[in-house]
Amino acid sequence: DADVTQTPRNRITKTGKRIMLECSQTKGHDRMYWYRQDPGLGLQLIYYSFDVKDINKGEISDGYSVSRQAQAKFSLSLESAIPNQTALYFCATSDPKVSNTGELFFGEGSRLTVL
Amino acid sequence: AQSVTQLGSHVSVSEGALVLLRCNYSSSVPPYLFWYVQYPNQGLQLLLKYTTGATLVKGINGFEAEFKKSETSFHLTKPSAHMSDAAEYFCAVSESVGFKTIFGAGTRLFVKA
Numbered sequence: 354d355a356d357v358t359q360t361p362r363n364r365i366t367k368t369g370k371r372i373m374l375e376c377s378q379t380k381g382h383d384r385m386y387w388y389r390q391d392p393g394l395g396l397q398l399i400y401y402s403f404d405v406k407d408i409n410k411g412e413i414s415d416g417y418s419v420s421r422q423a424q425a426k427f428s429l430s431l432e433s434a435i436p437n438q439t440a441l442y443f444c445a446t447s448d449p450k451v452s453n454t455g456e457l458f459f460g461e462g463s464r465l466t467v468l
Numbered sequence: 469a470q471s472v473t474q475l476g477s478h479v480s481v482s483e484g485a486l487v488l489l490r491c492n493y494s495s496s497v498p499p500y501l502f503w504y505v506q507y508p509n510q511g512l513q514l515l516l517k518y519t520t521g522a523t524l525v526k527g528i529n530g531f532e533a534e535f536k537k538s539e540t541s542f543h544l545t546k547p548s549a550h551m552s553d554a555a556e557y558f559c560a561v562s563e564s565v566g567f568k569t570i571f572g573a574g575t576r577l578f579v580k581a
Binding site for chain 2: 398
């Protein structure tokens, strides 16, 4: 099984719908991240969490919210999806106790299409 | 503020030829530098990283990168391309505080038979 698991892997939805993308990890890492990947733009940071009580906005947090339910779980929500949120979303983890360089460990991605 | 520029969104090489993917960065503090690779329908995985010390870094699958502070560059090379190297490659930078990693736009590598 993958160390960082994302569900769903693919989702098609309609404008205005609420969507949740879930991420769980078995690596025991404290830090979790949500990135968005768009062609030609690389990965942009949406939100990050350094522990269960710590949530921080990234570069492009507007239109998104997150919940850190436990050390191992970090969910991304789109309260009212819009077409320009169509993208590939990645969850990632890191832990300074394991690597003090910020090396990231990624899930396999969740492809979201908003019609 | 940190930033990463990857020169060339697409690079095409013949099998057996040299691979050179270019990356320049800006950082206000000594950076940690990374190359990640993304194969089709997969997440990103670490190819190699520079932290401190030796400026020539070797990674998996025969790739290496050289940190050149004077040029603020961290170019990725491989002497001989293989068909299995076809993927998208991302250069990234993080600073020692906060560990927010900034990614470049990516370079897609095509390998021709």
